[in-house]
Structure formats: structure tokens, C-alpha cells
Amino acid sequence: MLTAAVVGALTAGLVAVAGPQLTANSTDAVPPGAQPQAAPAAQPDPDTCAPMVAALSPRDRLAQRLMVGVDAADPAGATAIVRESQVGGVFLGGNATALLQDDRLAALQKASRTPLAVAVDEEGGRVQRIDELDGDVPSARQMAASDSPEEVAGIARERAGQLRARGVTWNLAPSVDVSDQPRTAVIGDRSFSDDPATVTRYAAAWAEGQQAGGVFGVLKHFPGHGHSSGDSHKGSVSTPPLDQLRAGDLRPYADLVGPGKPLDGRVGVMLGHLDVPGLTTDVPTSIAPAAYRLLREDYRFDGLAMTDDLGAMKAITDRFGLAEATTRALTAGADMALFSNVTPVAPLLDAAEKALAEGRITAQDNDTAVARVLAAKGLCSRG
Template identity: 65%
Template sequence: MSAPTRRPRRSRLALAGAAAVLALLTVPAPGAQAAGSAPAPPLTGENLGPDRLPGCAAVVGSMTPRERLAQRLMVGVDAADPAATAATVRTTQVGGVFIGGNATDLLRDQELRAVQAVARIPIAVAVDDEGGRVQRIDELDGSLPSARAMAARMSPDEVHRTAAERADRLLARGVTMNMAPTVDVGEQPAGSVIGDRSFGADAEKVTTFALAFAEGQRERGLFTVLKHFPGHGHANGDSHRGRVSTPPLAELRELDLLPYANLVGPDGPLSSREGRDRTGVMVGHLDVPGLTDDLPTSLTPAAYRLLREDYGFDGLVLTDDLGAMRAVTGRFDLPEAVERALAAGADVALWSTGGEVAPLLDDLEAALAAGRLDAGANDTAVQRVLSAKGVCGRS
């Protein structure tokens, strides 16, 4: 993509994100690190001292309502069309893009640098690179084993090293966020909706291997996302195809929710400590007796309260795909689903299906003005989004 002939004036927000831009543009290629040496920290102001990043409250306070709402959207893009991706970011200034499918054009030849260049605030570039059936750079950088295979054949230390090496490759291609690891607990058949995407049926084993995977990627500077809260491993179907139910909440607490309790609570190893956001949680589209009523978890305020209050998680929370999963699309069109998810407590609404973003932002602005979206909660969510991208620091 050719550079614009006229350089736009840099705003205060662009300056606030300059440190994060440096991080995205200076990641070494795979193999650049000397053998046996410790990985260099990401090049951000945070690593020069906490005073080098502006406070998130001040940054958000300088943004317009539309700019704030745009940061809460993660839009699916066509990886075969880098120019269209750049156009979407330039015209809407969304907070993130999600790269799914099998095309790899956007992940080649540093195409994502051109996308970052048109963003006034650095965007989150997300993939779901779990391994096995769900991975995105296998054609470019080799295949990653499934979670089940890793747990069966590797030690936690080996998983840690494997995940760190994979993070190097993702970062070198411009990816900043991985929707992995899966912390669903279960022993479904390998090819079922979760199946071999799970590390196993034992919650302690899932916790151990998920921690090894996440820490390996976090240490290299890649943001990780645990999924699918509150637990898809014992659900009675596939939420891609329709509404599904899990065991009652009381049973989930005894098994499926244990990895979250152990990993992301206030004292957990993947928690958000001192505003240092490195791991998020994805909320699934699940019907949970004792928690949900007529809506799936992704659209239910009680599900977000469970995560925030009962499990003490203060980091970034995203929805599962709102645009291509029948558990949601069977009842709601995309604009309504996005508004409901944000109002319920999601920081970020994710959808893979792309489409026109500007009309959706118009609807969200109207919802904010009318009070259907709480202004204070909206600002808090935007602070989490920006902190997760290294743009600012939360106190």
C-alpha cells in the first residue's frame, strides 16, 4: 500500500499511543534472538518506568464519544484483502481487527504495518492460534499441536517454550493478541466443538498447561485470551449452530470454573496487577442454569458480574463471535447483539463477519446518548482496552 501524499496532523491520542506503535514496529524476526539469551522486553514506555505512560483516565477523557465506542469494537476482516482492512481502520478507527479463515495475505510482507499506520490509536490485531484444528499461521510458520496433544506429549516447560516461540512468529507478522489458550475442561471426542482444543478433563491439568502456554506468550509481549467463560467443555452442543446449555452454575464452580479461579483472580498468575494487563477473558454464548435466563452468557449482565465480582477479574473481557454463531444470530441482528453485549458488561464486542461499521457506531452513539449504555461503564471499558494495548496505564 502506498503512503499518503499528505501527512495528517498528529493528535494527542496519536502521541499517547506512540510507545505502543514502536512496540509493533520493532519486533524482531523469528530467530533474531541469540541462542540461550533472555527475551528482550517489548519496547514500550512501560518498560522504561510506569511514569512513562500517560494515565488511561486522562487519555479517555480526551476522546470523543464515538472514538471511545470505536475502541470497544473488534471487527472481522478479510485476510485476503489488506487494502480493505486498512480502509476499514482508517475510516472507523476501530479498536481491533480479528483475522480468521485460511487466507494469509494480511500476515505476509508486513502488510499489517500499513494497517497500523492509518490508526490514530494502535489497533489490537487478533487471531485464534490455539493449535490443532484452530490455527492461523501454520501455512507460513509451521503447525502447532492441539491442546490435547500438547498435554499428552509435552511437559509444561516444553509447552511454555513452544508457546513463546509461536509468539515470536505471531508478533513478527504484526499480530498482537492471541485468542488462546482454551481453558475449557472436558473430554469430548477430538473433533467435537471443543474436543482436542481442551488440555483435558482434569481442571488442575488444564490450569497447569494453560498457564504454561499463556506465560510463554505473555513473556514475549503477546496478549493472551482465556476462553470460553464460564466453560464450554460440558455443554450439550455447539454454540456455532444454536443455543446450548451447560450444567448448572453450582456444578461449573466445582470443575469448569476452577481454571479461572486459579489463574485470573486478584492473586492469580494471569491477573491484572497494578494495571499491567496481559491476559483477557472471552465470554461464550452459553445457557447456564442458575446464571442466565433467556439470553446466553455473552449478553447476560450476571455472567460478567460472576467474572468480575465472584472471581475478581479486572482485566479485558471480550465476547465470543457475535456475527457468525447461531446461539446469538438466531435471535439478534448484529447491531442489537453488539449493544446488548456492551451494555451487559463486555469491554469488547467481537464479530468475524465484517460489514459496515459506521452505521453500527451511529447506533451505539445513540444508545450512549439515550442512556442505554452507561457513560461511566463505557469509559472504564475503554480504559481497559487501551491498557491492554499498552497505550496508557491504569492506576
């Protein structure tokens, strides 16, 4: 069990104390003629996630890797799901807003022994969850056409502040898909532009703005849904070959994530349900080990990687049941599996426990994934 006291004690270890500064008149100054001593090597930040992971039971570690949908119109039902399953996060989709009012999400948090990630997909335009409560935000394409990146950062910061005030901690946005699809297509005006450089600028602005507003962001849909053959909600879709994606759709990831990049360590990445020639064979990217290797090795991303919705998108559900999709995702390399609808959690955890016992999920990989989830929630540092 991970109590609030444990979390507080562990996260307190993140605070570093600066040492004394030498001045020209300091008694510690180097005497004339003496050889100056090399400055001590900087010490790495402590890993405060490892003890938090160790404090969780094996089943609770696996539960941290699940984000499940709850009915925003049914606070009591949502609380029961969290209390019984101890999942790592909940997702609020649709237009119901009961959970987003009157501090009900704070009550939901109390049902969890480990602080929850509470997620929405607030992109603006036709994908919004709080527009009836806090007003409308334009679509990504509209913002890129009419606002500067600095203005978009301000819009994102304000929206994130509104989300945070209601108890939301994660936003599964922005879309970094590069697309010239018609406005109402599956990506369409959810994309900032058909120009990768423009997408990069505006996605960075949105992500940085919402982080400043106190919300963790997730880039999507890796490796690129903008030139896909259809809508993965409705069935299997394919993309251009991997080499072609590298030249366009993947450029925002190359420019934004990985060591030294603007969003390094600041965002997660969502993998779409995409069949990519040259990358995947018989399964979509969200459950394909090769796709996670591409993200981790080629783009050197070491943060949270999560799936798109495994429970209500036919690109997955036409091929696999919920439990098999879950274990395939977790064994492939997903840190977190997403389900947008209310979903029975116990069968998912039973299947994941079986995969762990059989070695299909290794204990080391599982602990690393849980640490990424906890770090994305702001509960610890991975060092």
C-alpha cells in the same frame, strides 16, 4: 484524535525512577537513640489511561470497544475499514495469509489514529492461522499428553514470536475449557484435559509463554464450554447448572485470574454464548449482565472481558441482529464486542451511540471499558 506523539508521551509516564538507597555509612542514617522514621507509603502507579480516553471523541471511544473481522486476502479493504471506522481491533480468521506477509499489518496500523489490536485465534491443532507460513503446532490435548508445562510454554513463546513478527498483537487463546469431548467435537482436542488442575497448569504455561513472546492472550470460553450440549456456531447450547460449573469448569478461572493469581493483569477473558441454568435466563452469557458480574465479583477479574463472535455464531444471530447484539453486549459489561467476519461498522456505532445517549451505557462504564481496551493493547496503565 490520539496521535503517536500523544501515545508516546503518555506511555512514557509508566517509567518509574528508583530513589537513592541508604547505606550503613550514609549521612541520612538514623542517629543513635533516635526513633526511626516510617518508610513512606508506596505510591500507586499513575493512571495513564484516563488522559488517553479523554482525548478520544465519544464515537471513537465506542469504536475502541469493537473488534471486527477483515479479509486477510484483501489488504486494501481492511485498510479502508480501519481508516473509516477507527475500531479498536481487527480479527484475522480463516486461512488467507496476505495480510500476514510483507509488513502489510504495519501499513494497516498506519490507518488507525490509535494503535490497533490485531488478533487471531492460534490455538494449535485444528485452529491455526499461520501453520502454512510457520509450521504446525499440536492441539492442546496433544500437547498436554506429550509435553511438560515448561515445554508448552516454550512452544507458545516461539509461536507468539512468529505472530508478533508478522504484526499480530493478540491471540484469542488458550482455551481453558475442561472437556472430555471426542477429539472433533466443538471443544474436543482444543481442551488440554478433562481434569481442571491439568487445564490450569497448561493454560498458565501457554498464556505465560505467549506473553513472553510479545502477544496478549485471552482465556476462553467463560464460564465453560467443555460440557455444553452442542456447538454455539450452529445454535443455542446449554451447560450444566452454575453450581456444577463452579466445581469443575470454572476452577481454572478461580486459580488463574484475580488478585494474587498467576495471570492477574496479564490476560483477557472471552465469554461464550452459553445458556447456564442458575446464571442466565433468556439470553446467553456473552450478553448477560449476570455473567459479567460473576466474572468481576466472584472471580475478581478486572481485566479485559470480551465476547465470542457476535456476527457468525447462531447462538447469537438466530436471536438478535448485529446492532442489538452489540448494544446488549456493551450494556451487559463486555469491554469489547467481537465480529469475526467483515461487518459494516457504522450501524453498530450508531446503535451504541444511541444506547450511550439514552443512558443504557453510562459514560463512566464506557470510559472504564475503553481504558481496559487500551491497557490490554499495552498503551497505558490503569494505575
